[in-house]
Amino acid sequence: MNLDDLISEYAGIEGRLSDPSVHADQNLARRLGKRYAELRPIVETYRELSTTEDDLAAARELGDEDEAFAAEATELQKRKEELEERLRRLLVPSDPNDGKDVILEVKAGEGGEESALFAGDLLRMYLRYAERVGWKTEVLDSHPSDLGGYKDVTVAVKAKGGEEGAWRRLKFEGGVHRVQRVPATESQGRIHTSAVGVLVTPEAEDVEVEIDPNDLRIDVYRSSGPGGQSVNTTDSAVRITHVPSGVVVSCQNEKSQLQNKEQALRILRSRLLAIAQEEADAAASAERKSQVRTVDRSERVRTYNYPENRISDHRVGYKAYNLDQVLDGDLHNVTQALVDADVERRLAEAQGS
Numbered sequence: 001m002n003l004d005d006l007i008s009e010y011a012g013i014e015g016r017l018s019d020p021s022v023h024a025d026q027n028l029a030r031r032l033g034k035r036y037a038e039l040r041p042i043v044e045t046y047r048e049l050s051t052t053e054d055d056l057a058a059a060r061e062l063g064d065e066d067e068a069f070a071a072e073a074t075e076l077q078k079r080k081e082e083l084e085e086r087l088r089r090l091l092v093p094s095d096p097n098d099g100k101d102v103i104l105e106v107k108a109g110e111g112g113e114e115s116a117l118f119a120g121d122l123l124r125m126y127l128r129y130a131e132r133v134g135w136k137t138e139v140l141d142s143h144p145s146d147l148g149g150y151k152d153v154t155v156a157v158k159a160k161g162g163e164e165g166a167w168r169r170l171k172f173e174g175g176v177h178r179v180q181r182v183p184a185t186e187s188q189g190r191i192h193t194s195a196v197g198v199l200v201t202p203e204a205e206d207v208e209v210e211i212d213p214n215d216l217r218i219d220v221y222r223s224s225g226p227g228g229q230s231v232n233t234t235d236s237a238v239r240i241t242h243v244p245s246g247v248v249v250s251c252q253n254e255k256s257q258l259q260n261k262e263q264a265l266r267i268l269r270s271r272l273l274a275i276a277q278e279e280a281d282a283a284a285s286a287e288r289k290s291q292v293r294t295v296d297r298s299e300r301v302r303t304y305n306y307p308e309n310r311i312s313d314h315r316v317g318y319k320a321y322n323l324d325q326v327l328d329g330d331l332h333n334v335t336q337a338l339v340d341a342d343v344e345r346r347l348a349e350a351q352g353s
Helices: 003-017 020-024 026-063 067-090 112-133 166-173 257-280 282-287 323-327 332-352
Strands: 102-108 136-144 150-158 175-181 192-202 216-221 237-242 247-251 300-305 310-313 318-320
Touching (some): 003 026, 026 067, 067 332, 102 112, 102 257, 112 136, 112 150, 112 166, 112 175, 112 192, 112 323, 112 332, 136 257, 150 166, 166 192, 166 332, 192 257, 247 257, 300 323, 310 323, 310 332, 318 332
Antiparallel strands (some): 102 150, 102 192, 136 150, 175 192, 216 237, 237 247, 310 318
Protein backbone atom coordinates (compact mmCIF):
# COMPACT_ATOMS: atom_id res chain seq x y z
CA MET A 1 0.00 0.00 0.00
CA ASN A 2 1.45 3.37 -1.03
CA LEU A 3 1.42 6.62 0.91
CA ASP A 4 -1.67 8.03 -0.83
CA ASP A 5 -3.62 4.88 0.06
CA LEU A 6 -2.58 5.13 3.71
CA ILE A 7 -3.62 8.79 3.92
CA SER A 8 -6.96 7.93 2.33
CA GLU A 9 -7.44 5.02 4.77
CA TYR A 10 -6.64 7.33 7.71
CA ALA A 11 -9.26 9.85 6.57
CA GLY A 12 -11.81 7.08 6.13
CA ILE A 13 -11.23 5.69 9.63
CA GLU A 14 -11.37 9.20 11.08
CA GLY A 15 -14.81 9.61 9.55
CA ARG A 16 -16.04 6.22 10.80
CA LEU A 17 -14.82 6.92 14.34
CA SER A 18 -16.95 10.08 14.42
CA ASP A 19 -20.02 7.93 13.72
CA PRO A 20 -21.77 7.04 17.03
CA SER A 21 -23.12 3.79 15.56
CA VAL A 22 -19.57 2.46 15.15
CA HIS A 23 -19.01 2.70 18.90
CA ALA A 24 -22.02 0.47 19.53
CA ASP A 25 -19.76 -2.38 18.39
CA GLN A 26 -16.88 -2.22 20.88
CA ASN A 27 -14.71 -4.73 18.99
CA LEU A 28 -15.08 -2.78 15.73
CA ALA A 29 -14.37 0.54 17.47
CA ARG A 30 -11.30 -0.95 19.15
CA ARG A 31 -9.91 -2.33 15.88
CA LEU A 32 -10.49 0.98 14.09
CA GLY A 33 -8.93 2.89 16.99
CA LYS A 34 -5.79 0.77 16.88
CA ARG A 35 -5.43 1.12 13.12
CA TYR A 36 -6.02 4.87 13.40
CA ALA A 37 -3.24 5.07 16.01
CA GLU A 38 -0.91 3.08 13.73
CA LEU A 39 -1.51 5.43 10.80
CA ARG A 40 -1.41 8.70 12.78
CA PRO A 41 2.43 9.03 12.95
CA ILE A 42 2.67 8.44 9.19
CA VAL A 43 0.03 11.04 8.34
CA GLU A 44 1.35 13.61 10.83
CA THR A 45 4.93 13.20 9.56
CA TYR A 46 3.76 13.51 5.94
CA ARG A 47 1.82 16.69 6.73
CA GLU A 48 4.77 18.23 8.55
CA LEU A 49 7.05 17.28 5.65
CA SER A 50 4.70 18.93 3.14
CA THR A 51 4.60 22.14 5.22
CA THR A 52 8.39 22.11 5.61
CA GLU A 53 8.88 21.69 1.84
CA ASP A 54 6.60 24.68 1.16
CA ASP A 55 8.45 26.80 3.76
CA LEU A 56 11.80 25.72 2.31
CA ALA A 57 10.79 26.76 -1.22
CA ALA A 58 9.68 30.17 0.06
CA ALA A 59 12.86 30.67 2.13
CA ARG A 60 15.08 29.82 -0.83
CA GLU A 61 13.20 32.24 -3.04
CA LEU A 62 13.72 35.06 -0.55
CA GLY A 63 17.22 33.98 0.44
CA ASP A 64 18.91 35.86 -2.41
CA GLU A 65 17.61 39.12 -0.96
CA ASP A 66 17.81 38.47 2.77
CA GLU A 67 20.51 36.48 4.61
CA ALA A 68 18.06 35.66 7.40
CA PHE A 69 15.96 33.67 4.94
CA ALA A 70 19.08 31.97 3.62
CA ALA A 71 19.94 30.79 7.14
CA GLU A 72 16.35 29.65 7.65
CA ALA A 73 16.53 27.68 4.39
CA THR A 74 19.55 25.79 5.71
CA GLU A 75 17.67 24.80 8.86
CA LEU A 76 14.57 23.86 6.90
CA GLN A 77 16.62 21.66 4.55
CA LYS A 78 18.01 19.83 7.56
CA ARG A 79 14.53 19.39 9.00
CA LYS A 80 13.22 18.17 5.63
CA GLU A 81 15.87 15.44 5.51
CA GLU A 82 15.05 14.36 9.07
CA LEU A 83 11.35 14.09 8.25
CA GLU A 84 12.05 12.16 5.04
CA GLU A 85 14.10 9.63 7.01
CA ARG A 86 11.39 9.35 9.68
CA LEU A 87 8.72 8.80 7.02
CA ARG A 88 10.88 6.21 5.28
CA ARG A 89 11.13 4.25 8.53
CA LEU A 90 7.43 4.60 9.28
CA LEU A 91 6.57 3.18 5.85
CA VAL A 92 8.63 0.03 6.40
CA PRO A 93 6.22 -2.95 6.47
CA SER A 94 5.39 -3.65 10.09
CA ASP A 95 4.47 -6.76 12.01
CA PRO A 96 0.68 -7.17 11.53
CA ASN A 97 0.39 -8.12 15.21
CA ASP A 98 2.06 -4.94 16.52
CA GLY A 99 -1.26 -3.45 17.61
CA LYS A 100 -2.35 -6.53 19.56
CA ASP A 101 -2.46 -7.23 23.26
CA VAL A 102 -0.45 -10.19 24.52
CA ILE A 103 -0.56 -13.30 26.66
CA LEU A 104 2.75 -13.57 28.53
CA GLU A 105 3.84 -16.76 30.28
CA VAL A 106 6.76 -17.04 32.69
CA LYS A 107 7.96 -20.54 33.56
CA ALA A 108 10.63 -21.65 36.02
CA GLY A 109 13.32 -23.87 34.49
CA GLU A 110 16.79 -25.03 35.53
CA GLY A 111 17.67 -23.94 39.04
CA GLY A 112 14.82 -25.37 41.10
CA GLU A 113 13.43 -23.06 43.77
CA GLU A 114 15.86 -20.27 42.81
CA SER A 115 14.48 -20.33 39.27
CA ALA A 116 10.94 -20.08 40.65
CA LEU A 117 11.95 -17.08 42.76
CA PHE A 118 13.42 -15.35 39.72
CA ALA A 119 10.25 -16.13 37.75
CA GLY A 120 8.49 -14.08 40.43
CA ASP A 121 11.02 -11.27 39.97
CA LEU A 122 10.42 -11.24 36.20
CA LEU A 123 6.67 -11.19 36.73
CA ARG A 124 7.06 -8.16 39.00
CA MET A 125 9.28 -6.47 36.38
CA TYR A 126 6.65 -6.90 33.67
CA LEU A 127 3.81 -5.76 35.93
CA ARG A 128 5.77 -2.65 36.96
CA TYR A 129 6.68 -1.90 33.34
CA ALA A 130 3.05 -2.21 32.28
CA GLU A 131 2.06 0.13 35.09
CA ARG A 132 4.66 2.70 33.95
CA VAL A 133 3.34 2.79 30.38
CA GLY A 134 -0.32 2.70 31.38
CA TRP A 135 -1.15 -0.85 30.32
CA LYS A 136 -3.62 -3.07 32.14
CA THR A 137 -2.56 -6.50 33.39
CA GLU A 138 -4.54 -9.52 34.52
CA VAL A 139 -3.07 -12.68 36.02
CA LEU A 140 -4.90 -15.50 34.24
CA ASP A 141 -3.26 -18.46 35.94
CA SER A 142 -0.45 -19.07 38.42
CA HIS A 143 1.23 -21.91 40.27
CA PRO A 144 3.22 -20.51 43.23
CA SER A 145 6.29 -22.25 44.61
CA ASP A 146 6.94 -23.08 48.25
CA LEU A 147 9.21 -20.07 48.86
CA GLY A 148 7.04 -17.43 47.26
CA GLY A 149 8.13 -17.64 43.62
CA TYR A 150 6.25 -19.14 40.68
CA LYS A 151 6.54 -22.49 38.95
CA ASP A 152 4.64 -20.79 36.13
CA VAL A 153 2.37 -17.78 35.77
CA THR A 154 0.32 -16.45 32.84
CA VAL A 155 -0.60 -12.78 32.44
CA ALA A 156 -2.74 -10.88 29.93
CA VAL A 157 -1.30 -7.47 29.03
CA LYS A 158 -3.65 -4.97 27.42
CA ALA A 159 -2.65 -1.59 26.01
CA LYS A 160 -5.05 1.33 26.14
CA GLY A 161 -7.41 1.55 23.19
CA GLY A 162 -5.95 3.43 20.23
CA GLU A 163 -2.37 3.30 21.49
CA GLU A 164 0.69 1.24 20.60
CA GLY A 165 -0.03 -2.44 21.12
CA ALA A 166 1.72 -4.44 23.82
CA TRP A 167 2.98 -6.95 21.23
CA ARG A 168 5.28 -4.41 19.54
CA ARG A 169 7.24 -4.04 22.78
CA LEU A 170 6.89 -7.39 24.49
CA LYS A 171 7.27 -9.83 21.59
CA PHE A 172 11.05 -9.76 22.02
CA GLU A 173 10.77 -10.95 25.64
CA GLY A 174 10.21 -14.52 24.47
CA GLY A 175 13.08 -16.90 25.17
CA VAL A 176 15.32 -17.99 28.03
CA HIS A 177 16.24 -15.41 30.67
CA ARG A 178 19.34 -16.32 32.68
CA VAL A 179 20.01 -14.99 36.18
CA GLN A 180 23.36 -14.95 38.01
CA ARG A 181 23.14 -14.21 41.73
CA VAL A 182 23.56 -15.60 45.23
CA PRO A 183 20.27 -17.40 46.01
CA ALA A 184 18.47 -16.81 49.27
CA THR A 185 18.91 -20.52 49.95
CA GLU A 186 22.72 -20.40 49.47
CA SER A 187 24.58 -20.52 52.78
CA GLN A 188 28.13 -20.30 51.34
CA GLY A 189 27.58 -17.06 49.39
CA ARG A 190 28.24 -18.70 46.02
CA ILE A 191 26.82 -17.27 42.80
CA HIS A 192 24.39 -19.61 41.04
CA THR A 193 23.09 -19.52 37.48
CA SER A 194 19.43 -20.31 36.89
CA ALA A 195 17.08 -20.00 33.93
CA VAL A 196 13.49 -18.90 33.40
CA GLY A 197 11.50 -19.28 30.19
CA VAL A 198 9.21 -16.57 28.81
CA LEU A 199 6.68 -17.18 26.05
CA VAL A 200 4.80 -14.28 24.47
CA THR A 201 1.87 -14.68 22.08
CA PRO A 202 -0.48 -12.07 20.58
CA GLU A 203 -3.91 -12.37 22.15
CA ALA A 204 -6.39 -13.67 19.62
CA GLU A 205 -9.83 -12.16 19.22
CA ASP A 206 -12.77 -14.54 19.05
CA VAL A 207 -13.24 -13.91 15.34
CA GLU A 208 -9.63 -14.84 14.54
CA VAL A 209 -9.62 -18.36 15.97
CA GLU A 210 -12.64 -20.61 15.76
CA ILE A 211 -12.51 -23.50 18.19
CA ASP A 212 -14.76 -26.50 17.63
CA PRO A 213 -16.04 -27.64 21.04
CA ASN A 214 -15.82 -31.20 19.77
CA ASP A 215 -12.03 -30.77 19.52
CA LEU A 216 -11.72 -30.04 23.24
CA ARG A 217 -11.21 -32.41 26.15
CA ILE A 218 -12.05 -30.59 29.38
CA ASP A 219 -10.99 -31.93 32.78
CA VAL A 220 -11.81 -30.36 36.12
CA TYR A 221 -9.94 -30.76 39.39
CA ARG A 222 -9.39 -29.02 42.70
CA SER A 223 -7.22 -25.94 42.77
CA SER A 224 -4.11 -26.25 44.90
CA GLY A 225 -1.61 -23.82 46.36
CA PRO A 226 2.04 -24.17 47.42
CA GLY A 227 2.90 -27.61 48.72
CA GLY A 228 -0.26 -29.08 47.25
CA GLN A 229 -2.45 -27.70 50.02
CA SER A 230 -6.06 -27.45 48.97
CA VAL A 231 -7.25 -23.89 48.55
CA ASN A 232 -10.62 -24.85 47.13
CA THR A 233 -13.06 -27.49 48.24
CA THR A 234 -14.76 -27.72 44.82
CA ASP A 235 -13.50 -28.92 41.44
CA SER A 236 -13.11 -25.40 40.01
CA ALA A 237 -9.72 -25.72 38.26
CA VAL A 238 -9.94 -26.47 34.53
CA ARG A 239 -7.57 -28.20 32.12
CA ILE A 240 -8.38 -27.96 28.41
CA THR A 241 -6.70 -30.16 25.80
CA HIS A 242 -7.07 -29.15 22.16
CA VAL A 243 -6.96 -32.64 20.69
CA PRO A 244 -5.97 -31.82 17.04
CA SER A 245 -2.91 -29.75 18.07
CA GLY A 246 -2.11 -31.37 21.41
CA VAL A 247 -2.00 -27.95 23.12
CA VAL A 248 -2.88 -28.21 26.82
CA VAL A 249 -3.93 -25.20 28.92
CA SER A 250 -4.90 -25.13 32.58
CA CYS A 251 -6.30 -22.41 34.81
CA GLN A 252 -7.07 -22.38 38.52
CA ASN A 253 -6.91 -18.75 39.64
CA GLU A 254 -10.63 -17.98 39.62
CA LYS A 255 -13.10 -19.33 42.17
CA SER A 256 -15.63 -20.57 39.63
CA GLN A 257 -15.19 -23.33 37.10
CA LEU A 258 -16.83 -21.18 34.39
CA GLN A 259 -14.39 -18.29 34.93
CA ASN A 260 -11.41 -20.65 34.82
CA LYS A 261 -12.73 -22.18 31.60
CA GLU A 262 -13.08 -18.73 30.00
CA GLN A 263 -9.53 -17.75 31.00
CA ALA A 264 -8.14 -21.06 29.72
CA LEU A 265 -9.89 -20.54 26.38
CA ARG A 266 -8.28 -17.08 26.09
CA ILE A 267 -4.84 -18.62 26.52
CA LEU A 268 -5.69 -21.47 24.14
CA ARG A 269 -6.87 -19.07 21.41
CA SER A 270 -3.64 -17.06 21.62
CA ARG A 271 -1.53 -20.22 21.32
CA LEU A 272 -3.54 -21.57 18.40
CA LEU A 273 -3.30 -18.19 16.64
CA ALA A 274 0.49 -18.24 17.03
CA ILE A 275 0.67 -21.79 15.68
CA ALA A 276 -1.55 -20.93 12.70
CA GLN A 277 0.55 -17.88 11.86
CA GLU A 278 3.78 -19.86 12.05
CA GLU A 279 2.44 -22.48 9.68
CA ALA A 280 0.95 -19.98 7.23
CA ASP A 281 3.60 -17.27 7.28
CA ALA A 282 7.36 -17.79 7.33
CA ALA A 283 7.83 -14.20 8.52
CA ALA A 284 5.72 -14.86 11.60
CA SER A 285 7.81 -17.92 12.29
CA ALA A 286 10.99 -15.85 12.04
CA GLU A 287 9.57 -13.39 14.57
CA ARG A 288 9.23 -16.17 17.12
CA LYS A 289 12.39 -18.13 16.37
CA SER A 290 14.08 -16.83 19.52
CA GLN A 291 11.29 -18.12 21.72
CA VAL A 292 12.85 -21.46 22.62
CA ARG A 293 10.58 -24.13 23.97
CA THR A 294 13.03 -25.55 26.50
CA VAL A 295 14.37 -23.64 29.46
CA ASP A 296 18.06 -24.40 29.13
CA ARG A 297 20.73 -22.05 30.48
CA SER A 298 22.77 -22.36 27.27
CA GLU A 299 20.01 -20.94 25.02
CA ARG A 300 19.50 -17.54 26.54
CA VAL A 301 18.31 -14.25 25.13
CA ARG A 302 19.18 -12.16 28.17
CA THR A 303 21.32 -12.33 31.31
CA TYR A 304 20.62 -10.61 34.63
CA ASN A 305 23.85 -10.38 36.63
CA TYR A 306 23.11 -9.24 40.19
CA PRO A 307 26.71 -8.89 41.53
CA GLU A 308 27.55 -6.46 38.68
CA ASN A 309 24.05 -4.88 38.56
CA ARG A 310 24.26 -5.66 34.83
CA ILE A 311 21.66 -6.60 32.24
CA SER A 312 22.74 -7.95 28.84
CA ASP A 313 20.61 -8.77 25.83
CA HIS A 314 22.62 -11.18 23.71
CA ARG A 315 20.63 -10.71 20.49
CA VAL A 316 21.51 -7.03 19.95
CA GLY A 317 24.55 -6.61 22.17
CA TYR A 318 22.69 -4.35 24.59
CA LYS A 319 24.38 -3.92 27.98
CA ALA A 320 23.61 -1.61 30.90
CA TYR A 321 24.48 -1.43 34.59
CA ASN A 322 21.07 -0.49 35.96
CA LEU A 323 19.65 -3.94 36.63
CA ASP A 324 17.95 -2.77 39.82
CA GLN A 325 16.02 -0.12 37.88
CA VAL A 326 15.12 -2.52 35.07
CA LEU A 327 13.73 -5.06 37.54
CA ASP A 328 11.66 -2.24 39.01
CA GLY A 329 9.99 -1.79 35.62
CA ASP A 330 12.34 0.62 33.81
CA LEU A 331 12.41 -1.61 30.74
CA HIS A 332 12.03 1.03 28.01
CA ASN A 333 15.66 1.27 26.87
CA VAL A 334 15.97 -2.52 26.71
CA THR A 335 12.84 -2.95 24.60
CA GLN A 336 13.72 0.09 22.45
CA ALA A 337 17.08 -1.45 21.51
CA LEU A 338 15.23 -4.52 20.25
CA VAL A 339 12.56 -2.47 18.44
CA ASP A 340 15.28 -0.39 16.73
CA ALA A 341 17.15 -3.52 15.64
CA ASP A 342 13.92 -4.93 14.21
CA VAL A 343 13.28 -1.72 12.24
CA GLU A 344 16.82 -1.83 10.84
CA ARG A 345 16.31 -5.44 9.77
CA ARG A 346 13.03 -4.60 8.05
CA LEU A 347 14.64 -1.60 6.33
CA ALA A 348 17.44 -3.82 5.02
CA GLU A 349 14.92 -6.38 3.78
CA ALA A 350 12.82 -3.70 2.08
CA GLN A 351 15.87 -2.23 0.34
CA GLY A 352 17.05 -5.66 -0.76
CA SER A 353 13.72 -6.65 -2.29
